[in-house]
Amino acid sequence: MKKRGFPYTIVGIIVTCALLVAILIVALQTRSIRRTYQGEAQITPAPTLAPPTLFARPTEVLLRLGSVSPEVKSLQTKLKELGYYAGDVDGQYGNGTREAVVLFQQQHDLDADGLVGETTLDVLYGPLAHAVVVTPEPVLPQADQDDLPLLVNRTHFLPDAYAAKKLVVIEDALPDNLAVIKEAGERAEKEAVEALAAMLEAAHADGLTVWQVSEGYRTLEEQLALFEAQKQKYLNGEETGSALSPVAAEKETERQVARPGTSEHHTGLAFDITVPGRSFADTEQSKWLAENCWEYGFIIRYQNGKEGVTGFSPEPWHIRYVGKQHSLYMEQTGLALEEYLLLFE
Numbered sequence: 001m002k003k004r005g006f007p008y009t010i011v012g013i014i015v016t017c018a019l020l021v022a023i024l025i026v027a028l029q030t031r032s033i034r035r036t037y038q039g040e041a042q043i044t045p046a047p048t049l050a051p052p053t054l055f056a057r058p059t060e061v062l063l064r065l066g067s068v069s070p071e072v073k074s075l076q077t078k079l080k081e082l083g084y085y086a087g088d089v090d091g092q093y094g095n096g097t098r099e100a101v102v103l104f105q106q107q108h109d110l111d112a113d114g115l116v117g118e119t120t121l122d123v124l125y126g127p128l129a130h131a132v133v134v135t136p137e138p139v140l141p142q143a144d145q146d147d148l149p150l151l152v153n154r155t156h157f158l159p160d161a162y163a164a165k166k167l168v169v170i171e172d173a174l175p176d177n178l179a180v181i182k183e184a185g186e187r188a189e190k191e192a193v194e195a196l197a198a199m200l201e202a203a204h205a206d207g208l209t210v211w212q213v214s215e216g217y218r219t220l221e222e223q224l225a226l227f228e229a230q231k232q233k234y235l236n237g238e239e240t241g242s243a244l245s246p247v248a249a250e251k252e253t254e255r256q257v258a259r260p261g262t263s264e265h266h267t268g269l270a271f272d273i274t275v276p277g278r279s280f281a282d283t284e285q286s287k288w289l290a291e292n293c294w295e296y297g298f299i300i301r302y303q304n305g306k307e308g309v310t311g312f313s314p315e316p317w318h319i320r321y322v323g324k325q326h327s328l329y330m331e332q333t334g335l336a337l338e339e340y341l342l343l344f345e
């Protein structure tokens with residue numbers, strides 16, 4: 001057994017040594033690899049957090065229904081941040097994204113076409129982008145027939161029994177600095193003049209300080225005189241170059257001047273607001289009035305696109321006091337006074 005055991009012992013020692021050497025080599029190599037990695041880690045910059053380019057403003061793109069891209073993702077993120085979009089931020093321009101874009105465009109006076117080009121992007125990523133404005137559902141005011149605004153138009157004559165409640169001289173009731181009164185002694189209903197004062201005060205606060213009240217209350221006699229004066233011009237041929245027949249003159253006049261009894265100015269609740277020396281429709285004042293008059297109980301009585309309902313061409317300067325509860329509903333729904341009053345029948 002001893003003789004036989006000897007070579008096995010030698011072999012055993014050699015194998016064991018070889019194994020030890022091998023283990024030593026592996027151990028040393030692992031150490032050196034680890035050292036290399038640690039060294040590299042020290043010179044490799046730490047990764048930044050979110051990649052900044054992904055959500056920045058996309059450049060020179062036109063995004064539309066069907067677009068799939070990181071830019072759509074940025075768009076969705078931005079729209080979500082502002083409250084226009086509630087869907088998934090998945091980079092796919094579907095119907096939900098389109099609706100959000102259209103809503104954003106509507107609320108920022110852009111073409112509401114759902115196409116995201118440079119113009120929409122400029123506004124979306126610019127300082128004027130604002131959060132979604134949720135308009136409450138219009139609620140029709142509870143009003144008795146007596147509380148409804150008086151209707152005066154080409155077919156609804158002022159009632160014979162109509163009497164203004166409390167006429168005041170406008171310049172006495174309106175603080176001096178708010179507006180120029182074109183005609184001394186011009187009158188209007190007290191309630192309407194007070195609302196006018198509050199409105200003009202707000203306009204001044206918004207930086208619009210030049211206003212003129214060109215017309216307020218007008219009596220039937222005054223209207224008759226206006227009508228006849230205009231008719232005379234047609235009969236004399238002053239307006240058209242050649243004299244018109246009485247029938248034609250009457251018809252032409254009717255297009256320009258309301259017949260006595262059909263003018264809102266008889267109510268004492270209407271004003272013509274102008275800017276001296278300017279075409280009112282082109283002024284900032286006109287824009288301001290259209291946007292804000294409802295807050296003070298006024299409506300722009302003769303609107304663009306409502307000629308068939310009101311019987312009058314658009315008159316951006318003619319405002320009518322109807323009271324705030326009514327002006328609010330008309331503002332929210334875009335109804336003309338004629339259309340609004342039908343809701344109470």
Ligand SMILES: [Zn+2]
Nearest residue numbers: 215271272318
């Ligand atoms: Zn008028």
